[in-house]
Each structure stands twice: as structure tokens, then as C-alpha cells.
Amino acid sequence: MAYIGKRPEDTFRGLASKASFTGDGSTTTFDLSENALNGGTNDIQVFVNNVRQEPGSSKSYTLGADDSNRIRRITFNVAPAASDDIYVISPGRSSNEFNTVSDNAITTAKIQDGAITAAKIADGTVVAADIADGSITGAKVNSTFDISAKTVTLPASVSGLGTGITNAQLAGSIANAKLANSSITINGTSIALGASGDISAGTSWQAVKTNSDSPVTAVAGEGYFLDTTSGVITINLPSSASLGDEVSIVDYAGTADTNNITVGRNSHKIQGDASDLTVSTERAAFTLVYVDATQGWLLKDK
Numbered sequence: 001m002a003y004i005g006k007r008p009e010d011t012f013r014g015l016a017s018k019a020s021f022t023g024d025g026s027t028t029t030f031d032l033s034e035n036a037l038n039g040g041t042n043d044i045q046v047f048v049n050n051v052r053q054e055p056g057s058s059k060s061y062t063l064g065a066d067d068s069n070r071i072r073r074i075t076f077n078v079a080p081a082a083s084d085d086i087y088v089i090s091p092g093r094s095s096n097e098f099n100t101v102s103d104n105a106i107t108t109a110k111i112q113d114g115a116i117t118a119a120k121i122a123d124g125t126v127v128a129a130d131i132a133d134g135s136i137t138g139a140k141v142n143s144t145f146d147i148s149a150k151t152v153t154l155p156a157s158v159s160g161l162g163t164g165i166t167n168a169q170l171a172g173s174i175a176n177a178k179l180a181n182s183s184i185t186i187n188g189t190s191i192a193l194g195a196s197g198d199i200s201a202g203t204s205w206q207a208v209k210t211n212s213d214s215p216v217t218a219v220a221g222e223g224y225f226l227d228t229t230s231g232v233i234t235i236n237l238p239s240s241a242s243l244g245d246e247v248s249i250v251d252y253a254g255t256a257d258t259n260n261i262t263v264g265r266n267s268h269k270i271q272g273d274a275s276d277l278t279v280s281t282e283r284a285a286f287t288l289v290y291v292d293a294t295q296g297w298l299l300k301d302k
Contacts, residue, residue, distance in 0.1 A: 020087045023048070023080030032072040036063060036090050045089040048080055203248050203287075209233065215264065220290075223248035228259035236264035237297060241290040246300065248287040249279070257282040269296030 021030045037043040041055030041063040053060035059077070066073040080086055184191055205223040209216050211231035216224060218237050226233045226249060237247060251261065261279035263270065270277045270288070272295045287300040 017090050018087055019090070020085075023082060023084030023086060025082040026079050028076045028079045030074045030076075030086065030088075031066045032074065032088060032090065034072070034090065036071045043091065044074075046074060047087050047089075049085050203246070205248075208252055209235075211259075218247045220245035220247060223250070223287075225250050225252040226256075226261055227252040228255045228261060229253045230259075232259045232262065234262040234264055237266045237268060237270075237288070239266045241268055241297070243291060245290040246287055247297075248285075250285040251279065251281070251283050254283045256280060256284050263288070265296065269293070271298060272296065 017032075017034055019030075019032045019034075041061070044055075044063060046053045046055070046061055048060075053076075055061060055063070057077070061074055061076045063071065064073050064075060065071055074088060184193065203223040204221055205225070208225045208227050210227045210229070211233055214232070215234040215236050216226070218224065218235055220238050220241065224235060224247070226235065228251070235249065238245065249261065249263065256279050261284070263277035263279065265274070265276050268290070288297040289300040290297050
């Protein structure tokens with residue numbers, strides 16, 4: 001073919017790399033800085049004091065995986081002597097090795113329909129995704145999936161639930177929720193699917209209690225303002241308690257130092273002690289949370 005001007009010259013780019021080491025008389029393993037070809041020990045050249053070594057488990061050295069399972073480790077059958085000059089020539093990377101993509105290098109991607117049939121997405125790696133209908137047929141998302149400011153519409157029929165969920169939407173946030181075969185439990189309150197009910201979230205504070213209400217029987221999840229202006233008050237903890245049950249108490253009028261508040265343990269320990277708790281501090285305010293039979297009710301805050 002004729003050319004106008006100078007004929008283009010062929011350009012070649014070398015891929016070979018060299019790694020150098022120094023023997024110490026005891027070290028037998030040396031790791032390359034780049035991956036070697038995964039075709040066997042014959043794909044690299046190893047020299048000790050400018051003498052090429054013969055590969056093989058019964059010869060001079062072998063090539064294998066390092067601690068990160070990369071083909072980079074040279075293992076000598078006998079440790080090179082101290083001050084031995086060692087160098088390795090590698091012809092380059094394998095043509096079928098996957099390319100490495102830097103973090104956040106891809107900001108917008110389109111996956112062909114049906115191209116992924118089973119996928120695992122690490123925590124936090126998908127922060128905003130638009131997935132076409134049916135494009136992922138089997139996916140696993142680790143730990144949590146952020147759907148804030150999004151609407152999730154469930155199908156009319158869910159495996160294991162039959163037609164128990166129809167036209168459902170989640171708005172805001174739900175904490176401590178568990179979906180059973182026929183009911184949903186939120187913060188300890190179970191609501192049958194298709195039914196309605198009140199869900200308790202946080203502390204349910206009660207009207208002020210006085211000496212005339214003593215003894216007060218506490219209920220888990222409730223808070224009590226106790227007014228001891230006219231006399232002492234006893235409040236008994238629940239007789240039946242489960243892990244995480246809480247009861248909050250506040251000295252309403254700041255008179256607990258004059259007329260004490262007695263917290264009856266009701267067969268459970270308080271702070272690991274099998275005795276009632278006496279509150280004699282003005283304006284005391286605290287929450288007791290039940291843990292187990294060994295420690296009973298513990299002070300969550302003071």
C-alpha cells in the first residue's frame with residue numbers, strides 16, 4: 001500500500017516485569033509485586049546470582065499463591081545464601097485476567113435483561129439504584145437495604161403468606177419489625193395481617209400518682225410521675241418480666257428526699273440484689289430495664 005509521507009511504524013509495548021530480592025540464608029519464599037501468569041512455573045524466569053534456576057518441586061523453586069491467593073509467591077526448595085542476588089522475569093499479565101476497576105469509577109451502568117441470575121451485593125455498595133422489572137431474578141443483599149424516601153410495593157401474593165399482603169406500602173421507618181407467616185410484630189406488639197391495632201413505641205407515660213394511689217403496680221413499657229408531697233409511695237415492679245422490659249420513674253414534686261419512694265422488687269432482683277430499692281434523692285429520675293434472673297432490673301440511666 002502506498003503512503004503519502006512517512007510510512008507508519010509498528011509499535012510494540014513490552015509487558016515483562018522484573019522483581020529483585022536478596023537472600024538472607026533462611027528465607028525461602030519471595031512475593032512478586034505483580035501477578036504472574038497462572039500457567040505454571042515455566043511461565044517465569046528465576047535467576048540466583050545470574051544463574052537461571054530450574055522450576056519444579058524437586059528442582060529449585062515453585063510458583064504459587066500468596067496469602068491473598070494471588071499467583072505471586074516464589075518458593076525455593078533451599079533458602080538462597082545470604083547476599084545472593086535474586087531476580088525474577090515475568091512475561092506479563094494473563095490475557096484472560098479480569099481488569100481492576102477503581103472504587104466509584106462506574107457511576108452509571110446498564111445491565112442487560114437476564115444477564116445476572118444470582119447476585120450478591122456488599123453492604124452499602126448500592127446507594128441509589130433503578131432496577132428494571134425482572135432484570136435481576138435472584139439477588140442477595142447483605143445486612144441492610146436503604147429504602148429511605150422510597151416506596152416499596154409488595155406483590156399481591158408472597159411465598160409463605162399466600163394472599164396475606166395486598167397493595168402494601170411502607171412509609172417512614174420501622175424499627176424492630178418481624179414478619180411472621182400471618183402477622184407482623186413491631187416493638188413487641190403483634191398485629192395479624194388484615195387486622196388493625198395500636199402499636200406501642202417508646203415509653204407510655206401515666207398520669208401523676210400520689211400517696212393515695214400507693215402501692216402503684218408498674219407495667220413494662222410505662223413511665224410514672226410519683227408525687228410524694230403528702231406521703232411515701234411504693235411502686236411495685238411487674239411480677240413477670242422479660243429481657244428488655246423497661247419501667248421509668250420520676251420524682252414529680254421533688255419531695256422524695258422527705259417522703260421516700262420504695263421500688264418493690266416483686267420477686268425479682270434489682271441491681272443483682274434481692275431487696276427493694278429506696279429512692280431518697282430530690283428530683284430523682286431513672287429507668288429500670290430487666291435483663292435476667294441473675295441481675296434482675298438494672299438502672300439504664302440515672
